[in-house]
Amino acid sequence: MGGGQKDYPTLIEDAGGRNESVLILDQTRLPSEAVMLRLVSLEDAAHAIRVMQVRGAPLIGATAAYGVALGLADDAGDTRLNHVIDTLAATRPTAVNLHWALARMRRVLQESALAARRDAAWNEARAIATEDKAANAAIGQHGLSLLQARQQGSRPINVMTHCNAGRLATVDNGTAISPVYAAHAAGLPVHVWVSETRPRNQGLLTAWELREAGVPHTLIADNAAGLLMMQGKVDLVIVGADRIAANGDTANKVGTYLKALAAKAHGVPFYVAAPLSTIDFACSSGDRIPIEERAAEELGAGDTPVANPAFDVTPAALIDGIISERGIVRPGTLEQWNA
Ligand SMILES: CSC[C@@H](O)[C@@H](O)C(=O)COP(=O)(O)O
Numbered sequence: 001m002g003g004g005q006k007d008y009p010t011l012i013e014d015a016g017g018r019n020e021s022v023l024i025l026d027q028t029r030l031p032s033e034a035v036m037l038r039l040v041s042l043e044d045a046a047h048a049i050r051v052m053q054v055r056g057a058p059l060i061g062a063t064a065a066y067g068v069a070l071g072l073a074d075d076a077g078d079t080r081l082n083h084v085i086d087t088l089a090a091t092r093p094t095a096v097n098l099h100w101a102l103a104r105m106r107r108v109l110q111e112s113a114l115a116a117r118r119d120a121a122w123n124e125a126r127a128i129a130t131e132d133k134a135a136n137a138a139i140g141q142h143g144l145s146l147l148q149a150r151q152q153g154s155r156p157i158n159v160m161t162h163c164n165a166g167r168l169a170t171v172d173n174g175t176a177i178s179p180v181y182a183a184h185a186a187g188l189p190v191h192v193w194v195s196e197t198r199p200r201n202q203g204l205l206t207a208w209e210l211r212e213a214g215v216p217h218t219l220i221a222d223n224a225a226g227l228l229m230m231q232g233k234v235d236l237v238i239v240g241a242d243r244i245a246a247n248g249d250t251a252n253k254v255g256t257y258l259k260a261l262a263a264k265a266h267g268v269p270f271y272v273a274a275p276l277s278t279i280d281f282a283c284s285s286g287d288r289i290p291i292e293e294r295a296a297e298e299l300g301a302g303d304t305p306v307a308n309p310a311f312d313v314t315p316a317a318l319i320d321g322i323i324s325e326r327g328i329v330r331p332g333t334l335e336q337w338n339a
Contacts, residue, residue: 008034010059011066011129011171019122020073022066026053027168031208039063042071042084049091049098052200056169057242057278058132061097064088065125068105069118076117081109093290094251094311096243096280101128129171135275136173138325143179143238143273146321146328147188150235156189156216158235160225163195163253164202165240165273166209175273176238177206179323184215192217193234195225197253199298199308222255226262237263238323241274246338248316248331249286254309260318272314272331273323281338286313 014021026037028051037053039045045067048054054063071084085102092098105124112120147157159180163169166177174181183190192210194217197203203219210217220228228234237259243251250256250272263270283289291313296306316331326337 006167006172008036009172010168011054011062013126014038019069019119021070022063024048024054024063025168027055027205028053030168031204039066039070041073042067042087045070046087046091049088055202056164057095057097057240058136058170058175058275059168060092060095061101061277062125062129062132062171064091064098065101065105065128068102068109069121069125072109072118072121076109076114076121081106081117092292094242094292095278096283097275097277100277104128132171132275132277133173135277135325136170136175136178139175139273139275139323140173140178140182142325142327143271143323144182144186144188146236146238146269146271146323147179147183147190151188154189156191157183158191158193158233160193160195160228160234160237160259160268161206162203162222162225162237162239162256162259163197164205164209166206168205168209169240174209175240175275177210178273179238180210180215181213184213190215193225193228194219195222195255195259196220197255198222199300202253225259229262229266229268234263234266234268236269236271238271238273241272241278242311243283243289244272244274244279244322244331244334245283245285245289246279246281246334247285248319248322248334249289250314250316250319250322250331251286251289251291251311252314254312257312257314257318260314264318269320270318271321271323271328272319276324276326276337279324279334279337281335286315289313
């Protein structure tokens with residue numbers, strides 16, 4: 001996989017390098033059709049994040065950074081900058097990468113002279129996107145060691161994942177799926193159990209990109225995960241994260257917690273893969289992470305009362321390790337990365 005040219009990148013600058021627009025892969029239309037969409041304004045970027053045309057914590061962060069650049073096209077003054085950042089910050093609450101990227105943009109732009117702000121915004125957004133690819137590639141190399149340690153002859157290593165934490169959730173390379181891509185590239189036999197991920201079916205996105213990359217995989221209903229672990233068909237679970245608290249508690253797509261419980265019950269190692277931009281050192285524990293409540297319509301239940309929390313929190317005690325671009329650590333020792 002890696003950072004090679006793709007037919008459908010998740011987020012790229014529009015041809016010509018004129019700092020005017022970006023193209024995104026519209027993920028609301030996958031897997032049935034792959035369509036690139038042009039974003040030209042703050043409103044386009046905010047809409048794309050809100051309705052999940054782009055999704056996945058790192059990709060949300062990078063899109064927001066470009067959204068700042070788009071939003072400063074005609075006016076880069078402080079009042080406008082505050083409005084642009086506030087608009088983007090209000091799109092989705094749980095993925096901390098959004099807020100991390102906006103804070104970084106604000107810091108850089110406030111230090112920049114007004115006349116240079118517009119270019120500075122594009123440069124910083126570009127840097128965030130480039131760094132995301134590199135961090136995720138490094139996650140793949142660190143996570144590869146976990147898969148290599150479980151290799152037995154020609155038997156495929158069975159990785160279970162939840163939601164989509166592959167390349168579609170990032171600028172490139174993915175987080176939880178990055179070690180899978182690294183294993184596949186290294187010739188290690190690997191197979192991925194992909195859970196459907198109701199109600200938005202992000203598992204279908206994972207299946208789409210694994211197919212694109214030629215990685216063997218099998219789609220399962222979310223509720224089949226426990227049975228497969230009980231039957232010894234899962235060697236390890238790797239998921240992504242939307243926000244990791246300083247104590248290692250991890251918010252990720254709803255359903256992750258149940259997988260972690262089942263993994264603990266069956267002695268299956270459970271890992272979280274995320275770049276440092278997903279760790280919120282200002283958030284002491286998981287109960288402080290805001291959980292997004294999404295529209296009832298997503299469950300398609302008509303007039304029935306619906307609760308639709310989009311994320312859950314897996315306690316650090318259920319997590320064997322966190323994989324970032326710096327390596328793999330126990331969740332209780334994350335503070336060593338706070339520098
Ligand atoms: C590398 S992405 C990690 C997480 O962002 C991912 O697992 C997830 O929960 C995405 O949620 P989504 O609601 O699709 O944005």
